[in-house]
Amino acid sequence: MDAQISFLDRLFTSGLLLDTGVDGLYGRSGRFEDIIAAFERLIDRTGGDDGAEAIRFPPGMNRAIFEKSGYMKSFPQLAGTIHSFCGCELDHVNLIQCMDEGKDWTKEQQATEIVLTPAACYPLYPVVAQRGNLPEDGGLFDLQSYCFRHEPSKDPARQQMFRMREYVRMGKPDEVMEFRQLWMDRGTQIMQRVGLPVNIDVANDPFFGRAGRMLVNNQRDQNLKFELLIPITSTENPTACMSFNYHQDHFGTKWGINLNDGTTAHTACVGFGLERIALALLHHHGLDIEAWPEQVRKELWG
Amino acid sequence: MNEAIRELLAKVGGLPVSIDQITDEEDLYNAGLSSFASVQLMLGIEDKFDIEFSDQYLNRKSFSSIKAIERTVEAILKNNEDA
Numbered sequence: 226m227d228a229q230i231s232f233l234d235r236l237f238t239s240g241l242l243l244d245t246g247v248d249g250l251y252g253r254s255g256r257f258e259d260i261i262a263a264f265e266r267l268i269d270r271t272g273g274d275d276g277a278e279a280i281r282f283p284p285g286m287n288r289a290i291f292e293k294s295g296y297m298k299s300f301p302q303l304a305g306t307i308h309s310f311c312g313c314e315l316d317h318v319n320l321i322q323c324m325d326e327g328k329d330w331t332k333e334q335q336a337t338e339i340v341l342t343p344a345a346c347y348p349l350y351p352v353v354a355q356r357g358n359l360p361e362d363g364g365l366f367d368l369q370s371y372c373f374r375h376e377p378s379k380d381p382a383r384q385q386m387f388r389m390r391e392y393v394r395m396g397k398p399d400e401v402m403e404f405r406q407l408w409m410d411r412g413t414q415i416m417q418r419v420g421l422p423v424n425i426d427v428a429n430d431p432f433f434g435r436a437g438r439m440l441v442n443n444q445r446d447q448n449l450k451f452e453l454l455i456p457i458t459s460t461e462n463p464t465a466c467m468s469f470n471y472h473q474d475h476f477g478t479k480w481g482i483n484l485n486d487g488t489t490a491h492t493a494c495v496g497f498g499l500e501r502i503a504l505a506l507l508h509h510h511g512l513d514i515e516a517w518p519e520q521v522r523k524e525l526w527g
Numbered sequence: 528m529n530e531a532i533r534e535l536l537a538k539v540g541g542l543p544v545s546i547d548q549i550t551d552e553e554d555l556y557n558a559g560l561s562s563f564a565s566v567q568l569m570l571g572i573e574d575k576f577d578i579e580f581s582d583q584y585l586n587r588k589s590f591s592s593i594k595a596i597e598r599t600v601e602a603i604l605k606n607n608e609d610a
Contacts, residue, residue: 295563298563299563436566436569436570437566438582438585439562439565439566439569439580439585439586440562440563440566442582442585442586442587443562443565443586443587444562446586446587446588447587
């Protein structure tokens, strides 16, 4: 914990991140953004020739789609919903009075049709399903979005709003597994090129509650999730900077995504935690970006 | 016990076939039991038999067939008696 606070303080002091008064919600400086932009170009250079279809969704998604996705069954503690004032003029008077008196004014806020995107790929599946059967060679998509997870923390590597770059593959089981392995290899190589120590390990999502323990065990038993780990604020508990997920036919069945022959598509995704990667680079090479090793700067900025 | 498990499975399992068509040894996941349905089944069994699955039993194997569920419940009941 001390190491986390110390690193966060140094990031604030150096002006790389800006304190907003809320744990896990930070402003980004131009220098910080420059690292992320450079790393994304490195991702583009690595996966750019694969022919992925680029799609960018805003950081909010259709609430009905979110509900159908089943996210609340597994991660209710992480979800964020958007509420707005939908009252009349009298309600407005009451709202202002309530705020003036320092009372809880949020109780009367109404849920909108938008929830905050929990993972960049969540809005993708129903959109692809709507197009009809996938082409002969399946589908490959390139996504990036700010995501939200309600887990306030002093660890700068655990932010509540952060960007996730993703590639999503839809196809036959062997095709999506091959895609996942390809990115496990590529991810390791990319990180090594920018001087980061990596380890890939089997992982699980943070399923809620005791019942979630069973989902955790199932996920680990089946090797459905791997993470690429880099020490940032702890060597004992390194930070997941990439994840490699095989969903089996979960999303294919859920959304009716079918292959060219009408059978259910399997899906897999690889995600880059962009802020975490920037933080890993800052931790390992120092807060003075100009002083980073020449080889690392060359990989990132040419 | 077998009947009670079958009754719960029919209620929360979300299987595409009638419970009568599932044999005791049949793989429930192959028959269409989802991960989340298996969690609901687990909670239903806990409620029905007034037991609590410890971490060692919270896995796919424990719920892989009606027979496996019976074995798991029997093991937990026996542990409770011994305790």
